[in-house]
Amino acid sequence: MTEQLEAAVIAAQDAVTKQGDTVRSLKASAKEGKVQKNDVDAAIVKLQELKLDLDAKQKELEKIAGGKSSQSREAFRAVLAGVLERRLFYIPSYKIYNGVAGFYDYGPPGCAIKANITQTWRQHFVLEENMLEVECPAVTPEIVLKASGHVDRFTDFMVKDVKTGECYRADHLLEGTLEKLLEDKKNPLTAEQTKEARDLLSTVGELKEDTLGAALTKYACKAPDTGNDISAPFAFNLMFKTSIGPRGDMVGYLRPETAQGIFVNFKDLLYYNGQRLPFAAAQIGNSYRNEISPRSGLLRVREFTQAEIEHFVNPDDKSHPKFSLVADLEPLLYSRDFQMGDEKKPHPIRLGDAVSKGIIANETLAYFIGRTWLFFKRIGINPQRMRFRQHLLHEMAHYANDCWDGEIETSYGWVECVGLADRSAYDLNAHAKMSKVDLKAHETYPEPRMEEELKIVVASKEVGQAFKKDAKTVTEHLQSMNECDAMELKAKLEAGSGDITTIDGQTFTVTPKMVDIKKELVRKTGRNFTPAVIEPSFGIGRIMYSMFEHAFYTRGEANDAGSDDARGVFRFTPLVAPVKATVFPLLQKAELNEVANKVSTSLTAAGLSNIVDTTGTTVGKRYARTDEIGVPFAITVDYQVQTDNTVTLRERDSMAQVRIPVPEIAGVVKSLVDGVSSWLEVQGKYPAQQAAANSEVA
Amino acid sequence: MTEQLEAAVIAAQDAVTKQGDTVRSLKASAKEGKVQKNDVDAAIVKLQELKLDLDAKQKELEKIAGGKSSQSREAFRAVLAGVLERRLFYIPSYKIYNGVAGFYDYGPPGCAIKANITQTWRQHFVLEENMLEVECPAVTPEIVLKASGHVDRFTDFMVKDVKTGECYRADHLLEGTLEKLLEDKKNPLTAEQTKEARDLLSTVGELKEDTLGAALTKYACKAPDTGNDISAPFAFNLMFKTSIGPRGDMVGYLRPETAQGIFVNFKDLLYYNGQRLPFAAAQIGNSYRNEISPRSGLLRVREFTQAEIEHFVNPDDKSHPKFSLVADLEPLLYSRDFQMGDEKKPHPIRLGDAVSKGIIANETLAYFIGRTWLFFKRIGINPQRMRFRQHLLHEMAHYANDCWDGEIETSYGWVECVGLADRSAYDLNAHAKMSKVDLKAHETYPEPRMEEELKIVVASKEVGQAFKKDAKTVTEHLQSMNECDAMELKAKLEAGSGDITTIDGQTFTVTPKMVDIKKELVRKTGRNFTPAVIEPSFGIGRIMYSMFEHAFYTRGEANDAGSDDARGVFRFTPLVAPVKATVFPLLQKAELNEVANKVSTSLTAAGLSNIVDTTGTTVGKRYARTDEIGVPFAITVDYQVQTDNTVTLRERDSMAQVRIPVPEIAGVVKSLVDGVSSWLEVQGKYPAQQAAANSEVA
Structure with a gap:
């Protein structure tokens, strides 16, 4: 029953959106004299009917569902999607050709928000942590993805x-x-x-x-x-396949993740970092997955932006020098135990405790969980609706030590937006093996140590006599044994059983006289080793969509009967907001426009993106339009400016307004956007706007 | 002779670079006790010999070539390439797998510079011009590139x-x-x-x-x-081909340019802009061309970043409201006439004059030439080494009205870095035809006009009697005639010749009674039209490489016999420099490190990227290292800080130093980086550093 009603609400919402579009386009045509006024009126009446119908259905749904959950997820999502698409946050790609599933274009506000989120990520991770940023191509030759396992197993x-x-x-x-x-x-x-x-x-x-x-x-x-x-x-x-070069004999793929570009550059990056560990490299770029049936909008697409970090550490020391800075944070952790327990609920746990109790495998992994939590908060994700879920054992790759997903709650449920994994030395080993290039780091011990070393001495005379022309093959085979095989052979030889060794199908019987195997204590000043890697991997599109859901709300009813403006609002933080301020002259008058342009120029000079809206519609409608793309501040220029040189400044969510002198306006907005002062402080400092002329219903 | 000697210089430079690498790695190993000191010394002696050899060859080349041109292009390029690759500005991709031609990775300084250039571009074009930024996928279905002509003709x-x-x-x-x-x-x-x-x-x-x-x-x-x-x-x-979706029946390509993503979104963007023209949309993103034989480093690659603008205008009015802001600029113009003339040289011409004399086709195109010139200057391109070359008539596509290439002079000659083209309505018409979606804009006339309109009235009775079941076909054919065909038919009918019309192979004889063709004066309030597009298209990698060449110079000889630091310097503008300042404690002492970290924190807080270099090498060497990645300012903390709380600030190109109090240092560097104050002003305000302790040869 609920399900049918939800479907009905969505259909009704859809009808309202479509009729809204019709009214808008009729109005535009009417202005050009192409359509009669009464056709427009008829369309508005129809729109009102549809809104009443939607309203009734929504109330019915609320009655059945009751309470908070009455805000049906699907209905919420339909309203949100309507605004996102109508205001060109993002739209299906190639729409005029009926689209291709799994591809989206970002329009102006989407582009601006994505640039802001990416820039914040770069500031928060790359710059504050001194990471080495790289940029590698998407087109990748087969051998790289053969080494990484994607050619065989990315299915x-x-x-x-x-x-x-x-x-x-x-x-x-x-x-x-x-x-x-x-x-x-x-x-x-x-x-x-x-x-x-x-x-x-x-x-x-x-x-x-x-x-x-x-x-x-x-x-x-x-x-x-x-x-x-x-x-x-x-x-x-799932990889998109292509061919590189004109001969047609070099298979290439579009990278399914950006990480491999970092691994193949490990040697140069280590050199760049003065051969020192730990260090992290980072890459922001597009990745490609030819999904079988893309769905869920931005959450599962075929081309998407990743921001990945590969933090290389000594596998014996995964402590993090800055861990104390996040140790007291208490993100919601959904550990393996909590998932397997009866309650099946995450709990806030102090990261310091999570490491000391062994819930999170090491400090570095926990450090990035803390930094990710801070990043989410910074861009406007609700902390109550994000959690870190530990992979169950059967979910993890065999080489992984510990994995946590940064998940955000949306109308689609909990969405994996960040993967944080301790991948051990798997990736570097894989590329070292395939490329035959040494991808090790060197560690100088604080002081020399005595360490056991395997020694294999082959008696060339005995081997030569026994195997003649095959002597070289056998010698090389014996000398290249790994520790495990060597100790096994030693045990057999000591037990007097001799050993039958098979090399390329040929069999050779080795006797104790032929080889001496022992472990010796040797003085070592250091060692070479393959670093382990901790990988935090961010899906920018998913984070962005989740942020849209957390930021969106609706306000009141449409405020005049014929209004076709939806009253949706995005409470974007000033940091990610696509535009920081809009400037409205109250009326279409040259003297007001002039002040508005002056204000706009001063905002631009302060580095604040802004738009001037000189359309003649009511201020209330213009506020609604600016709320709908989440502009945090609106400045209205009215005739009072001629008396006292002040304009009004309105804050989006409280809708409160104060009057501020024109010369101070850019500085005030700048301090609000940079978080230097709060809206409360501004309200304390400047007089409130009293008049009704600029009010929401004007 | 010169050619051979140049080759010898390049080979000698190569040998010096390689031997330098060997010395560096031997030194590193010696520290770990893995190599004997005298092996290192021997390698240094060898390096000195190679440097002498290089020096001799370079002098010989200078003697032959004489004067300025003695700085052989190839030799210059070899030295530059050595620094760019060694300091990881960019390196061939997939090096450990022996690379794939035409692909490059950007390392940390390259990434930072590219981000700075891209951000400057966004500020200079998108924000200052209020363009609509979009971001579209690289994977493109065949139909889009069929419409644009790339499937058939991008070869x-x-x-x-x-x-x-x-x-x-x-x-x-x-x-x-x-x-x-x-x-x-x-x-x-x-x-x-x-x-x-x-x-x-x-x-x-x-x-x-x-x-x-x-x-x-x-x-x-x-x-x-x-x-x-x-x-x-x-x-x-030249397009990379792939397949979209699991069925394998949808051909896709990687886009060869970002422009098509804008054209297919034209309708939505026009709506977003309130149905008003002109407006510009912009996109920054990667494009792909499967070059047959990539060469010339970053200049011809298979994956590259473009920044493209599509400025949509009324074809009858290509004036630009802000043209007066660039009218007085005098870029070097290499017009068609100059190219065909005897002198074959570009000349500086005032843009205002270039438009009024018809050298540049219209204001909008000239406006973007001016803006491009300003952009080049802003990021550090030498104005004497950039020019705008007009396409000769046979170079232009048939639909183009006028095209200019923004070219920059490099060691490879003049390189096309920006294309500026008036493409008329070609692209929108092509997509409208293929998609059958109307991609027109509407213009309301300031006041109604009387315009001639073609009227074709078919006499259904006559046509019906004459053609029976084919009457409908003939009627539709007649009604859908364009003006040209209709007037031709009218002329024939009036001449009494009748007309034999062929439709799908069938022939019909039309008589004057069947159709009335005339032109009527009609009152029109506006019209629908396909906008023309002016397209400035920037190749970011090419611009960046050209900027590297203009910024690079070498200074003095290696300053101590065993030095393996090349003395190359990049005179990057503070705006594009990858790091704004380095901080050096003079000696590896805790009390100096502490001040250095304090200074670094204050720089970071001011939004200035910086690195602290606490290696124990001489300050001279550390200055050289920082010059080599073009860091404009270096701060050295010496023991004087304990007396008067000052540190030294050194400017990269003059190498002059002043002493500045620690609390003021971040502010001073910020004002220098933002261009608010000049180095001369800073020198006037603060005392010069006198002591030799921090000098270049220390």
């Missing part, structure tokens, strides 16, 4: 509609089917069936090909669009 | 080595062959042959397939690496 399981050939993600399909079964009140599952379905649901993402196939068959999954049968699941590589 | 001619299959750009190959022939003193060409070769050389880039093939045959061009025969030239599309 999702896909099924096809056997009749239409349409493709679906196998895990999403199974998930959908299971959720429907579990929610089906008419044909309830038995307790046993319910448990089985729930267990399967919690591991859908990690199923192997055969188990996944069996489950799809067992639950009789069908193609959702047609109800047709589906194929067995098969692996589909 | 270069390629030839293959018939034996090895190696690929070459046909025009480059012909160019190289012609240049060699013209320079060959042993077998000089006749006057006639010389003229023919020169004429061909000047049009190589515009040759068609057959003429190009004939020329390659005539001049017996061979594969340069092997001397083998080459294939006939054939067109190779």
Whole structure:
């Protein structure tokens, strides 16, 4: 019932948005004399009816759902999406060609906010931590992604509609089917069936090909669009493939993550850093994943901006010199224990305690969790709606030591926006092996140490006599044994069993006389080692979308009957707001415009982006328009400026207004935007605006 | 002779660079006790010998070449390239896998400079001009690039080595062959042959397939690496191709330019701008061209950053409201006339005069030439070494009205860094046709006008009787005639000749009774039209590389025998410098380090990127290191700080030093970086540093 009503609300909202568009375009045409006034009026009446209908449906939904949850997630999202698209925050790409799923364009406010978030990220991480920033190409030769494992393993399981050939993600399909079964009140599952379905649901993402196939068959999954049968699941590589150069013989891919560009440059970066560890490198850039069926707007797209950090450390010392700066923060941690416990809830935990109790594996990982938490707060994410979720053991790659996802709550549920992983030495080892280039760092011990070293001495005479022309092969084989193999051979030889060694299919019997294997204590002044890497990886688009949801709210009802302005507001922090201030002359008069332009010039000189709105509409409507793109401050120039040279300054969320002398206005806005002074302070210092002329309903 | 000597200088420089690397790495190993001191000394002696050799060769070259031109371009470039790569400004991508031609990574200083240039561009163009910034994906469906013409025509001619299959750009190959022939003193060409070769050389880039093939045959061009025969030239599309989605049936390309993303969004952007013209949209992003044989470092790469503007105007009014702000600038203009004249030299011309004399087609194009000139100056391009070259008529696309290239002089010659083109309505018309979406703007006349309008009235009775079931086809055909066809038909009918009209292969005879064609004067309040577009398109990597060349110089000789620091200096403007200041404690002492950290914190708080260099090397060497990445200001903390709380501030290019109180240092550097005060002013205000302790040779 709720579900149907929600769908009805969304449809009604949609109808209101569309009719709003119609009214707007009719009004524009009417101005040009192309449309009759009564056609416009009729459209406005229709719009009012649709709004009443929406209102009724929303109230009905509230009655059923009751309380806070009445703000249906889907309805909220539909209103938000309407504003985001209408004001060109972002729109589907290639719209005039009917679009391509998974691609979005950012329009002016989206672009500005994205630049602000990215710049804040650079300030917060790269500059404050002295990271080495790099920029590498997206087009990547196959060998790099072969080494990293992406060519072989960066896949999702896909099924096809056997009749239409349409493709679906196998895990999403199974998930959908299971959720429907579990929610089906008419044909309830038995307790046993319910448990089985729930267990399967919690591991859908990690199923192997055969188990996944069996489950799809067992639950009789069908193609959702047609109800047709589906194929067995098969692996589909998510990388966009291309060819580099004119010969056509060099396979390339668009990078699926920016990280590999840092790993392949490790040697040069280490040199740049004076051969010292730890250090971090960072990269902001676009990555590409050819998703099987993109959905959820900006949350799952095929081209997206990542900001990744690779922090290289000595694997034996993952302490962080600045950890004390975040040790007292208490982010919501959703540890493995909390996830497996009965309550299934995250709890605020002091990061210092999380490390000392072993909840988070090391200081460096915890340091980045703390810094991420601060970053989220800084750009306007609600701290009550972000958490750090630890990967369960079966979710982690075999080489990973510990992984946490920075998750933000949205209308889609908890969304993974940041991955923080201790990846050990996996990536550098993989590239060292494939490229045959040494990717090690050197550590000089504070003072020399005595360390055990493996010594393998081959008796060339004995080996030569025994194996003749193969002597060289056997000698090299023996000398290149790793510690484990060598000690095993030593044990066998000491047990007198001799050893049959196979090299390239040939068999050789080694005797104790041929080789001497021992461990010696050697004085060492240092060692070479492959650094471990702690990787915080940020999805900028997901963070941005989540921030949109946390910043958006609606205010009041439409304020005059024919109004087609939605009353949505974004409470963007001044830091990320696309425009810092708008300037309105109260009326379209030259003398007011002149002051407005003067104010605008002084704002620009102070480095504050601003727009002058000289349209003749009411100030209330112009405020609504500026609220809708989250401009924090609005300056109105009215006739009082001719008496006392003051203008009004309005704060977006409180809607309160004060009067400020023109020469001071840029300085006041600048101090508010930089966070040097608060709105309360400004209200204390300057007189409140009393008159109704500039009020919201004007 | 000069050529050989230049090659020798480059080789010698190379040897010095390599030996310098060896010395550096030996020194590092010696510190760890892995290498003997005398091995290091031997390497240093070798380095000194190589430097002497280089010196001798350079002097010899100077003697031959004489005067200023003695600074051989190639030798200059080799020294510059050594510094750029060693200090990680940029390096070939995927080095550990032996690289892939045409791809570069930016390291920390390169990244910082690129971010500064891009940010300056955004400030200079987007913010100061209130442009609408957008960000669109690089992955583009085929239909978009089919409409723009890239799928069919974005090609270069390629030839293959018939034996090895190696690929070459046909025009480059012909160019190289012609240049060699013209320079060959042993077998000089006749006057006639010389003229023919020169004429061909000047049009190589515009040759068609057959003429190009004939020329390659005539001049017996061979594969340069092997001397083998080459294939006939054939067109190779320069776009990277890929496939979108899992079905494999949607062809996509990586965009070869960012502009198309703006054109496909025109309708929404016009709406966003309140349906008003003119307005400009801008996009900064990466573009991709699968070059046949990339060369010339950053100048011809396969993935590069563009910053493009599409300024939409009424085709009947290309004036620019802010033109007066640039009218008095006098950039070097290399107009069509100057290029075709005898002198073949650009001249400084006032932009106002260039428009009034018709040298530049319109104000808007000239406005952007002026703004581009200012931008170049702002980021440190030498105004004497930049010019605007007008396209010759045969270089322009048929639809273009006027095109100018912003060119910068480098060691590679004049490099096209910006293209400024009046593209008329070509792009919007192309997308309107392909997408069938109306991409027109509306203009309301200041007052209604009487305009001629074509009226075609079909007499349905006559047509119906004559053509029966085909009546509808004929009627539609007649009604949809354009003005030209209609007037032609009218003339024929009036001449009494009747008309035989062919529709889809069928023939119909139209008589005067069937159709009435006339032009009527109609009262019009406005009109719909496709805007023209003026496109300034910037190649960020090319501009950046050219700026590197203009900023680089060398200073003095290596200052102590064993020094392995090159004495290169970048005179970056503070605006683009990767780091604004370095801070050195004179000695590795806790009390000096503490002050240095305090100074660094105050710089960071003022928003100034800075690094603290606490290595124990001499201050002279540390100055050299910081000069080499173009840091404009260096602050040294010596023991005088304990007496009077002052530190020294050194300006990079004059190397002059003043003493400044610690509490004032951040403010002084900030005012210098922001251009609020000059170094001369600072020198006037603070006492000069006298002591030798901090001098360059310490």
